[in-house]
Amino acid sequence: MLQLLSEHTCFGGVQRFYQHDAAAIGLPMRFSVYLPPGFASQPLPQDGLPVVFYLAGLTCTEETFMIKAGAQRVAAQEGVILVAPDTSPRGAGVPGETDSWDFGVGAGFYVDAVQEPWARHYRMYSYILELRELVLREFGGDAAPCGIFGHSMGGHGALTIALRHPGLFRSVSAFAPIAAPSRCPWGEKAFGGYLGPDRAAWRAHDATELVADGPVRFPGGILVDQGLADKFLAEQLNPEAFEAACQAAGQPLTLRRHAGYDHGYYFISTFMEDHLRFHAGQLRQPG
């Protein structure tokens, strides 16, 4: 059952925060929803508005995007619903889960852990799919088209989940994604800890490997923005590996490199409008 935690009128629509019992996680989870002004007048459930999911990065919560990204104004104009989940289970009680900022709490990496002691609750991959179903049931209508985007760890999550489920998500974009997690320190730590030492199992959660391994899933293109003053760019993000894989596979990609921009929400908010219009345009097309 959905518990409404707070509600705020915003650009003529409504910003809400919810808690619910997440089956995939086995714990209560929080998420945020922005419902644009057109929401109330939609004839549910047949003709739901497009829904765009945003997956946040390391250390973030369900609040970060809604507070910092400046997305609601354009979502109101475009008539899209925005949804942002938390970035990990909270209160799982796994020993050491708060010891580091890039693994454990705030760092679920959008995978289902198979390694103990994480496997019981750290199942953010399945949770995102569960949340999509819940949101469509509650707000979207069964036929609502969905898009997904995210930042850094969440950019990795958005790309990998969309590439694995192109039938569920019709548009995908990312800000400064961890684009090849199997070959960077953040990804090696997270995948090693959650998925174990067998690197073959990592491929299914690595955007660069998924593009290389499969057919073209998004013929309408993928949009990625990357700041060139991002302190994590050289060691962690590897957009050039993703770009090369897309080129080799024939997957259309618009990778924009922006001089001067860093890794944070000043960068994200600058290009947020472009991403929302990209998703709205793709989700409005008959599909």
Ligand SMILES: N[C@@H](CCC(=O)N[C@@H](CS)C(=O)NCC(=O)O)C(=O)O
């Ligand atoms: N704690 C890290 C930074 C973590 C970080 O940059 N997190 C990004 C996502 S990977 C973020 O969005 N942080 C929240 C914010 O900027 O509000 C550090 O000290 O370098």
